[in-house]
Amino acid sequence: MRIVLVGPPGAGKGTQAAFLAKNLSIPHISTGDLFRANISQGTELGKQAKSYMDAGNLVPDEVTIGMAEDRMAQPDAANGFLLDGFPRNVSQAKALDESLKAQGVALDAVLDLEVPEDEVVKRIAGRRICRNDSSHVFHVEYSKPKTEGVCDVCGGELYQRADDKEETVRKRLEVYHNETEPIIDHYKAQGLVVTISALGKVDEVTARAMAALGADQK
Template identity: 50%
Template sequence: MRLVLLGPPGSGKGTQATRLKEDLGIAHISTGDLLRAEVAAGTELGKQAKAVMDAGNLVSDEILLGMLEARLGQPDVAKGFILDGYPRNVAQANALDGLLAKISQPLDAVVQLDVATELLVERIAGRAAEQGRADDNPESVRQRLQVYNEQTAPVVDFYAGRGTLARVDGVGELDEVEGRITAALPKH
């Protein structure tokens, strides 16, 4: 199973990806984790990414795609993978399609977790209070949601147009949401 999980910040992508990883026996790939690991390992891509981040800039799609290609070549990905929060824009979605075609590993499904904006703000505010994260204040959350709506929401349309998108209600108990995701996946 090769799966992309999409959804706004606070929709539960990371939580559900962790649960699905265990249930499906496939790798969970987060580009944020990939970046941190490459930088920590001091790889060539990690050095390039660190220089960009140290300058206060966003890591380029090219660097991210290189890291993703390296990760997809690792043995634990042979049975499949869950991409958590990537692609973040249509250019990345096109690049991902090209990479997956190159390695003959097309996506099986793309799942969009739908959660109302006000609930997202509440969830992230709760997480901020629990973890003491000052960057998760309501104003910054609304800004992140606006960026998501401008840049990432078009990715939903991109995959809907290809017939690979399933929209899932991301509200409810963890088991309920996971059940909805699993039910939306193609059967193999």
């Protein structure tokens, strides 16, 4: 099964992608992982991406597309994949269409995780991270520490990252609406979009997604 996962920041795409990929026995291909792998391995595309990133510029679509095409050509993706964070705009979506068409394959579905904007802001702006270990994550409403501002695990100080502040979250949502959301209409025209609510517990959303994709959950 070949799937594209879309949704606003804070929709839980990364979490759902990992569970769905495991349930469907396909690789989870995220843009972040592509960039890290290519840069760490020193590939030509990685070098190009790093030069743009070091200069504080956005990586051009053709570089991102090249990385995605290389990854989708790997043996473990022969029977399908789940794309997370790519395509990010209509130009990338059209390039993906052409790439898959050239291989004689096509997407099976575009899974759209729907979350109300106010909930997105609440989810992200409420996050608090431990200064000692960023894997220790709490939330002022959904996962409160026993003592306010103190990590339950190591006693470190909890803080709000700059990109989690409400003003920044709303700017990220604006970018999503302007750049990424239009790909949903692009794929709706192809009859590929399956929209589900991303509200509720993680396992509930996963079950909802698997049902929408017509797949059995392991």
